[in-house]
Amino acid sequence: MNSRVAAQDPNKPLHQALAEFRRQLRKFLLASENAAFEAGLQPQQHQLLLAVAGAPAGRSPSIAYAADTLGLKHNSAVELVDRCEGEGLLERAEDSEDRRRVCLRITPRGRKLLDRLSHVHLLELNSQGPQLIESLENVLRNQHRQRKRTGRKQLG
């Protein structure tokens, strides 16, 4: 065995596929961050605006909602909102139903920036989305090959 140079690591194809997928992911995320920077926002600020603007119809976008959506702890969300509010991107408003809650509302300025950013993202995804999908599908194709070696150890 040990055909030629290869056969070094039977998991290599999987690692390569996953690495390529992450590469595509990062490419998009980097483009997104750059777009945010160019608009004068921190990436996280953009994400918060998007989360608030994209909140499902019936749901009032609170701090807790933001934390959940962005995968942050409550306190981190509070701080992020502080920063956004400080730059006039959004504002805290009273929640009519529960006065413990804060209802986040995007300012005209924030909305304008977000609209522009969303447009940029649409274009970006339109152009590199297919590659992203392909790299993901390529990972999944790997799974089939995996099955026949489930349980085996790599040769030590």
Add this chain to the structure above:
Amino acid sequence: MNSRVAAQDPNKPLHQALAEFRRQLRKFLLASENAAFEAGLQPQQHQLLLAVAGAPAGRSPSIAYAADTLGLKHNSAVELVDRCEGEGLLERAEDSEDRRRVCLRITPRGRKLLDRLSHVHLLELNSQGPQLIESLENVLRNQHRQRKRTGRKQLG
């Protein structure tokens, strides 16, 4: 005009679609980070291992390669390698062709952890990959609707 409660923001469908896509993305990224933590690694350490293990055949994985792949500056990559090396996940080796370069090599321990993580990621993507793709395609569908309002301002 102003039909019912809606019509508040003509960009809302786009924002919602993008927000949902980011939500899917974060779901995967969070799952990935958790998997890394459970293996005792920082997410970035996992990414570095994956990048090194998934390097294209001919390419020797240097610091610069790592920085480029992970979207980091050189110095940040150096620090990340320091941390990984400190935990015995990989080691610096001499590059035979260019002695300025460092050739990153995964240790047996690092490889074992990475193999396990890649397997977990494969399962994860197999189960939530389709949703990710769908949310992305849903964003792209939005683009068609966009065309007919290009250039118009939202009603003030």
Add this chain to the structure above:
DNA sequence: GCACACTATATCGTGTCACGATATACTTTG
């Protein structure tokens, strides 16, 4: 074979941000 520009890696001080622990404000329940 040495001065030069160029590239790769390393070090250090700084700033941002997420976090845990904790505090405060409001709601609900009894």
Add this chain to the structure above:
DNA sequence: CAAAGTATATCGTGACACGATATAGTGTGC
């Protein structure tokens, strides 16, 4: 209204990415 539960806020800490800078190796012209 007391107690328990939930939402938001504050503060100190730590991880990490960065810019600026330093060091080491490579290639070129002469």
